Amino acid sequence: MSLVATLVSAHGQAPLDDALLARLRDAAGGTATTARLDGAIAADLFADAADARKLEAALRTALDGLPVDVIVQPAATRRKRLFLADMDSTMIGQECIDELADYVGLREKVSDITERAMRGELAFEPALRERVALLKGVPLSVIEEIIRERITLTAGGRELVRTMRANGHYTALVSGGFTVFTGPIGAMIGFDEDRSNLLLGQDGLLSGEVGEPILGKQAKLDTLVELRERLGVAPALTMAVGDGANDLAMLGEAGLGVAFRAKPAVAAAAAARLDHADLTALLYAQGYRADEIVRG
Structure with missing residues (x-):
């Protein structure tokens, strides 16, 4: 071979x-x-x-x-025809829920739960419910400020998504985070679509609850299979990238599953890993040359 x-x-x-x-x-x-x-x-x-x-x-x-x-x-x-990506700590440099927690002085507590969940030490769904409950009363209005002032896009992400789309391929942002972040951030990067969880609120404040069912490990896998079948893409021509334990099933099902700056267990299990280069590496991996990359 x-x-x-x-x-x-x-x-x-x-x-x-x-x-x-x-x-x-x-x-x-x-x-x-x-x-x-x-x-x-x-x-x-x-x-x-x-x-x-x-x-x-x-x-x-x-x-x-x-x-x-x-x-x-x-x-x-x-050369892949379908690309799925995690958002937090993959397509962006932050964990959005940790940034929300900072507004109520609970960053350290929430970050610890996030880290343990991403390492696979805690089940994702109950860990998410626990963290969201701590955010009760946070104004929904702070989300726009967080995106504007705290969120940084991972280098190479825009080029990766826009180059694939320019070549007729499909891209989806699939996150265990929240629609209030994935919508704007997915549009900034250029994804075809985004899927994530719904933060519930009332009277302009977070209620401390998340919409059910929660999009976690199984839902990410199911999304890959659904899009692959809907678009008629062969399994080998799919690619996924992520950093946490809830990405493992999706990475394992993809034709090329890539762990990005990942937790040790994820890096060890994935078919490929990126420890040093930025996300344009996933274009080079598909055989794109420098002059074929859509910049900006």
């Missing part, structure tokens, strides 16, 4: 120069070849091999700790 290993350097930290690429070709063995995608930032390594995990391990050993991400997959199905 022909595999492609996409190598993406964290900008300016470990350039993929000729010497490094030669070392990686040697590590891959046989008749491995390389091709540049974006100067010293991204390159492909093609190898006739049957075991993606074995090839990835060999390349990581050869990298010897350099900040270069490695994504290995079958070359024939690398």
